[in-house]
Amino acid sequence: MKIAVIDVGGTFIKYACMTESAEMIFRGKVKTPISGRDEFLNVLVEIYQSMPEVEGIAISLPGIIDAERGYCVTSGALKFNDNFAIVDALKRICSVNITVENDAKCAALAEVRLGSLKDVNDGFVMVFGTGIGGTFIKNRKIHKGHHFSAGEISFIVTDKDGDIIESNIFGSQCGTLGLCKMYAAAKKISIAEVDGIKFFDDVHNGDEVAINCLDKFTRRIAIQIANLQNILDPERFAIGGGISAQKIFINSIRKHLEEIYNNAEFNLPRPEVVACEFLNDANLIGALQFHLEKF
Numbered sequence: 001m002k003i004a005v006i007d008v009g010g011t012f013i014k015y016a017c018m019t020e021s022a023e024m025i026f027r028g029k030v031k032t033p034i035s036g037r038d039e040f041l042n043v044l045v046e047i048y049q050s051m052p053e054v055e056g057i058a059i060s061l062p063g064i065i066d067a068e069r070g071y072c073v074t075s076g077a078l079k080f081n082d083n084f085a086i087v088d089a090l091k092r093i094c095s096v097n098i099t100v101e102n103d104a105k106c107a108a109l110a111e112v113r114l115g116s117l118k119d120v121n122d123g124f125v126m127v128f129g130t131g132i133g134g135t136f137i138k139n140r141k142i143h144k145g146h147h148f149s150a151g152e153i154s155f156i157v158t159d160k161d162g163d164i165i166e167s168n169i170f171g172s173q174c175g176t177l178g179l180c181k182m183y184a185a186a187k188k189i190s191i192a193e194v195d196g197i198k199f200f201d202d203v204h205n206g207d208e209v210a211i212n213c214l215d216k217f218t219r220r221i222a223i224q225i226a227n228l229q230n231i232l233d234p235e236r237f238a239i240g241g242g243i244s245a246q247k248i249f250i251n252s253i254r255k256h257l258e259e260i261y262n263n264a265e266f267n268l269p270r271p272e273v274v275a276c277e278f279l280n281d282a283n284l285i286g287a288l289q290f291h292l293e294k295f
Helices: 037-049 086-091 103-114 170-174 176-187 196-204 208-232 247-262 279-294
Strands: 002-008 012-019 024-031 056-061 097-102 123-128 132-138 141-143 236-240 273-275
Touching: 002 037, 002 103, 002 279, 012 037, 012 279, 037 056, 037 086, 056 086, 056 103, 056 279, 086 097, 097 103, 097 279, 103 123, 103 132, 103 141, 103 236, 103 279, 123 208, 132 170, 170 176, 170 208, 176 196, 176 208, 196 208, 196 247, 208 236, 208 247, 236 247, 247 273
Parallel strands: 002 056, 056 097, 123 236, 236 273
Antiparallel strands: 002 012, 012 024, 123 132, 132 141
């Protein structure tokens, strides 16, 4: 059996024709449409129609997703998909089984079934993209919460006197876009001149401004990992998204966690932090796993 697997991000839609064993027969990506729902649906249908041999569609989406109903309660930066029965809409055109699940929950499912969390019962996955996806794994199952929003750590308020607005939340400050904005401001250049690749190239080339930004950025992340450790007490944190391929990023988080716990006045359990095994492919592999387990 072959499945069309689609991972929708804020910038690109990645897709692959995959077998049940997660082999990718071919893959590609297109720019994520931002003009509205109709254009977005047309792109998904075009991806499906480019794979006439597939027997299902598995979708990973940002936002709060009711996977049982195939319904987007919210959809992250793609606000035109809020309150949208996406599976019903696609079924009117695509006559195959279709599933949709939150992107971070897909990443977590990939890691807990096949990857960096396969040997633990309780874990937490943090996926760094435009924002920050999060998923709590309890007894090897995804904990979704009453409103399907458990693990939505992008919305943690980081300003003690702040409201829940974009400038005050963890996802805006510590997603990869937040990192690029921080670096652009520090260098006094346009955000259009910075992306994650350039930033880490500058870090590796010894740019002191880039190194200082990475240090500040990962300190903020380490603080929230410590908070999550105290609330949920998972056995392991797995860090995903394209940024997780940068070993210096993971190592900098670990360095700050060591400093935080060495300076603590209390004897507390220390978090274990690893990179997701499937890195940028975790959402695709997890969306496939979710589809296969449902059908």
